[in-house]
Amino acid sequence: MSILVMGTVALDTVKTPHGRKEDLMGGSATHFAISANMFTQVYLAAVVGQDFPEKHLRFLQKKGISLTSLEKKAGCTFRWEGEYHEHDLNTACTLTTQLGVILDCIPRVHPTLKNQKNVFLANYDPDAQLQFLDSLNNPELVGMDTMNLWINTKRKSLRKVLRKANILIVNDAEARDLTEERNLLKAARALRAMGPKLIIIKKGEHGGLFFSKDMISALPAYPLETVKDPTGAGDTFAGAVMGYISRARKINEQIIRRAIAYGTIMSSFNVEGFGASRTAALTRKNLESRLKLFKMFFRF
Amino acid sequence: MSILVMGTVALDTVKTPHGRKEDLMGGSATHFAISANMFTQVYLAAVVGQDFPEKHLRFLQKKGISLTSLEKKAGCTFRWEGEYHEHDLNTACTLTTQLGVILDCIPRVHPTLKNQKNVFLANYDPDAQLQFLDSLNNPELVGMDTMNLWINTKRKSLRKVLRKANILIVNDAEARDLTEERNLLKAARALRAMGPKLIIIKKGEHGGLFFSKDMISALPAYPLETVKDPTGAGDTFAGAVMGYISRARKINEQIIRRAIAYGTIMSSFNVEGFGASRTAALTRKNLESRLKLFKMFFRF
Numbered sequence: 229m230s231i232l233v234m235g236t237v238a239l240d241t242v243k244t245p246h247g248r249k250e251d252l253m254g255g256s257a258t259h260f261a262i263s264a265n266m267f268t269q270v271y272l273a274a275v276v277g278q279d280f281p282e283k284h285l286r287f288l289q290k291k292g293i294s295l296t297s298l299e300k301k302a303g304c305t306f307r308w309e310g311e312y313h314e315h316d317l318n319t320a321c322t323l324t325t326q327l328g329v330i331l332d333c334i335p336r337v338h339p340t341l342k343n344q345k346n347v348f349l350a351n352y353d354p355d356a357q358l359q360f361l362d363s364l365n366n367p368e369l370v371g372m373d374t375m376n377l378w379i380n381t382k383r384k385s386l387r388k389v390l391r392k393a394n395i396l397i398v399n400d401a402e403a404r405d406l407t408e409e410r411n412l413l414k415a416a417r418a419l420r421a422m423g424p425k426l427i428i429i430k431k432g433e434h435g436g437l438f439f440s441k442d443m444i445s446a447l448p449a450y451p452l453e454t455v456k457d458p459t460g461a462g463d464t465f466a467g468a469v470m471g472y473i474s475r476a477r478k479i480n481e482q483i484i485r486r487a488i489a490y491g492t493i494m495s496s497f498n499v500e501g502f503g504a505s506r507t508a509a510l511t512r513k514n515l516e517s518r519l520k521l522f523k524m525f526f527r528f
Numbered sequence: 529m530s531i532l533v534m535g536t537v538a539l540d541t542v543k544t545p546h547g548r549k550e551d552l553m554g555g556s557a558t559h560f561a562i563s564a565n566m567f568t569q570v571y572l573a574a575v576v577g578q579d580f581p582e583k584h585l586r587f588l589q590k591k592g593i594s595l596t597s598l599e600k601k602a603g604c605t606f607r608w609e610g611e612y613h614e615h616d617l618n619t620a621c622t623l624t625t626q627l628g629v630i631l632d633c634i635p636r637v638h639p640t641l642k643n644q645k646n647v648f649l650a651n652y653d654p655d656a657q658l659q660f661l662d663s664l665n666n667p668e669l670v671g672m673d674t675m676n677l678w679i680n681t682k683r684k685s686l687r688k689v690l691r692k693a694n695i696l697i698v699n700d701a702e703a704r705d706l707t708e709e710r711n712l713l714k715a716a717r718a719l720r721a722m723g724p725k726l727i728i729i730k731k732g733e734h735g736g737l738f739f740s741k742d743m744i745s746a747l748p749a750y751p752l753e754t755v756k757d758p759t760g761a762g763d764t765f766a767g768a769v770m771g772y773i774s775r776a777r778k779i780n781e782q783i784i785r786r787a788i789a790y791g792t793i794m795s796s797f798n799v800e801g802f803g804a805s806r807t808a809a810l811t812r813k814n815l816e817s818r819l820k821l822f823k824m825f826f827r828f
Contacts, residue, residue, distance in 0.1 A: 314710055445825045451746050
């Protein structure tokens with residue numbers, strides 16, 4: 229089955245030890261969509277400004293990503309500028325944020341897509357996540373992400389979204405902030421009590437942990453010699469996980485594990501290029517061939 | 529085949545969020561020996577003081593660990609006191625160190641053990657590691673560990689030991705300090721150029737990375753809800769790795785991977801109790817049963 233993602237579509241300016249790139253196509257929903265698109269049909273719901281380059285839209289459409297729920301509004305596209313330092317490529321230092329159109333407009337689903345069964349609420353204001361979710365007719369599988377800003381400023385709204393979600397995909401700092409538990413197993417248990425029954429905690433270069441009622445699991449990241457730009461790695465991971473699960477049409481331990489392995493591999497490609505350049509150019513063969521190498525790690 | 533380990537046998541006082549324990553049996557060679565002993569015959573070479581409790585020696589002997597190369601000298605046993613904080617159980621803060629007898633005496637191998645083929649040089653002054661190694665008759669498999677103190681103060685001697693080692697087992701900070709490379713894949717390549725052809729980099733709660741000429745691999749740590757005392761986790765890991773390889777009598781990718789999986793599981797038990805209390809009480813059944821759960825992580 230297909231998946232509907234709501235989130236940001238942005239223009240990113242990124243500086244890393246490998247260089248500086250301006251106005252890259254970025255945003256939580258963009259990275260998610262490009263990744264999920266490797267596995268299933270993706271519908272992207274987002275708002276951009278008049279300045280958003282047509283070439284980016286054409287690129288997404290050419291990939292087969294549906295933009296019927298992407299609206300162009302008067303104003304500027306959301307822009308983010310960040311920097312990563314050599315000693316900690318896991319952490320982005322935000323230099324500037326220009327909200328632009330996303331300050332007043334929230335993504336709306338196209339009327340023909342209101343019956344979508346699989347939805348992902350990428351990082352966004354939880355009030356907007358809630359409103360978007362409420363505009364849908366009984367989605368069956370709801371995944372979500374968030375960030376420290378919303379944990380600190382909109383905890384109440386965030387808790388409402390959490391109650392409606394099945395899958396939470398957050399990083400370790402977010403899991404800890406949301407629960408005030410340092411130990412990630414305890415944090416996962418507390419998160420499950422807040423609503424979502426499947427918890428995925430991303431640890432960047434250290435891989436991830438996954439929790440359901442009966443399962444605790446862990447995977448390392450795929451080791452890389454060159455990390456050019458970590459922006460969007462988490463959204464890329466989530467895109468592959470949700471894309472794979474949506475395609476599978478069911479959830480069991482085996483499928484979750486496979487989904488997470490694909491997430492790991494997709495995000496390893498993401499960080500090897502600036503923006504979504506590497507994932508956008510990825511072939512099925514590239515993906516399967518790295519997954520095969522990854523599987524070798526665990527032959528013992 | 530059996531393995532000979534040289535290193536420290538110490539009395540540790542440890543404070544963690546789970547309590548404070550005085551005069552625990554500790555030291556790099558102790559943790560290594562107790563762990564390796566699950567897999568093969570261990571010969572322990574170390575020096576302790578007159579104050580070292582007989583009950584600890586009886587305990588090790590009862591386990592089947594050979595103490596023919598453990599010498600009791602006039603003076604005090606090496607003592608270490610450290611503390612771990614809730615927010616970072618990966619890092620030990622040393623409160624006091626009393627070198628005692630290890631200041632003047634270095635471990636010597638018993639004449640009957642000079643032909644040992646498998647040797648591990650646990651964390652120790654590299655000059656002593658070198659002298660110990662030179663007293664052996666052509667060991668075939670030499671594993672080693674070190675620490676930041678020696679990297680900073682005795683780099684030249686350390687490089688000499690490295691040239692004679694086949695396997696290096698260090699943590700991520702040590703790998704970076706030794707090579708001045710931040711990226712661990714680049715660090716591993718630089719370490720291989722220094723001598724040892726198999727490099728194992730431990731990342732504590734984040735698992736580990738493993739490098740040989742043809743293989744790069746990674747494993748997560750076994751996720752735990754309760755970490756009582758991380759002291760000795762690295763030595764326990766090394767003990768299982770070297771113990772398993774020694775028992776296997778050969779090295780290939782499959783054996784290295786299995787050895788590292790056992791190391792991961794053994795060290796997960798180690799941190800669940802103070803000192804070596806948990807590993808020392810471990811049964812084969814405990815070990816295999818957790819390894820089985822761990823293997824499940826990678827069924828995708």
